[in-house]
Amino acid sequence: MNIETIKETTKFLIQKGFHFPDVGIVLGTGLGQLVNHIKIEAEVDYADIPNFPVSTVEFHSGKLLFGTLENKKVVVMQGRFHLYEGYSLQEITFPIRVLKALGIQTLLISNAAGAINLNFKKGDLMLIEDHINLQGGSPLAFKNVSEFGERFTDMSEPYDLNLRHSIIEIAKAQNIILHKGVYAAVVGPQLETKAEYRYLKIIGADAVGMSTVPEVIVANHLGLAVLAVSVLTDECNPDDLKPVNISEIIALAGQAEPKMISLFKELLKE
Numbered sequence: 001m002n003i004e005t006i007k008e009t010t011k012f013l014i015q016k017g018f019h020f021p022d023v024g025i026v027l028g029t030g031l032g033q034l035v036n037h038i039k040i041e042a043e044v045d046y047a048d049i050p051n052f053p054v055s056t057v058e059f060h061s062g063k064l065l066f067g068t069l070e071n072k073k074v075v076v077m078q079g080r081f082h083l084y085e086g087y088s089l090q091e092i093t094f095p096i097r098v099l100k101a102l103g104i105q106t107l108l109i110s111n112a113a114g115a116i117n118l119n120f121k122k123g124d125l126m127l128i129e130d131h132i133n134l135q136g137g138s139p140l141a142f143k144n145v146s147e148f149g150e151r152f153t154d155m156s157e158p159y160d161l162n163l164r165h166s167i168i169e170i171a172k173a174q175n176i177i178l179h180k181g182v183y184a185a186v187v188g189p190q191l192e193t194k195a196e197y198r199y200l201k202i203i204g205a206d207a208v209g210m211s212t213v214p215e216v217i218v219a220n221h222l223g224l225a226v227l228a229v230s231v232l233t234d235e236c237n238p239d240d241l242k243p244v245n246i247s248e249i250i251a252l253a254g255q256a257e258p259k260m261i262s263l264f265k266e267l268l269k270e
């Protein structure tokens with residue numbers, strides 16, 4: 001990690017037309033359709049951005065977009081980087097540092113997750129209120145961290161209270177079920193065993209997934225206001241566990257997507 005690579009990438013993107021975004025948005029698995037609502041003003045493939053990791057997961061299109069959505073300037077990560085693709089925690093969170101350098105103040109995150117809390121059903125949305133990092137490391141564990149900010153980042157309220165309050169009200173007004181809960185991040189890419197699902201429930205997780213937490217840690221390090229919503233794509237019942245079907249997970253994320261888009265758009269309006 002060094003400041004120069006962040007500066008170089010930021011400069012490149014400004015030259016490509018990424019001018020003063022207010023809000024960053026990370027679109028997770030199966031949640032790419034929000035981009036159809038954006039008036040796109042600039043667009044670059046991850047592969048063409050200097051210092052960016054290159055996305056290897058074929059169902060992520062891997063692009064950075066800039067444009068207008070609900071009168072806000074947004075920069076959108078269409079597809080994210082995962083630890084299970086073999087990158088380091090610093091590499092997968094590098095784009096978040098670049099978005100901050102471009103000027104964002106707020107970060108909206110989506111992901112697909114499994115429901116540990118069995119009161120939640122597949123296809124439902126869950127607002128992440130807190131998280132448990134089970135990825136075995138920190139994206140802030142590197143030598144010269146003080147160049148970037150403080151060493152010991154506070155995590156007493158990693159998800160912005162005002163944004164949470166707003167989206168809860170929006171969901172009510174739109175009659176969209178929005179559960180609230182704790183998201184546990186694992187490395188993956190293997191799914192969990194029955195014993196692991198039992199463990200996740202015992203330690204207080206409502207949902208489990210393979211992303212988001214590193215991004216949220218770095219966003220807090222950078223002082224960004226963060227909001228994150230999970231689409232629950234499977235029900236993780238250890239007493240009745242069926243083999244996982246990844247295409248079903250992606251399809252379910254796609255089906256729930258209009259709800260997520262509707263919430264995010266109204267949130268941007270406010």
Ligand code: HPA
Binds near residue numbers: 113114208209210233
């Ligand atoms: N476990 C981990 N990640 C996931 C799951 C799951 O059950 N569902 C969607 N992403």
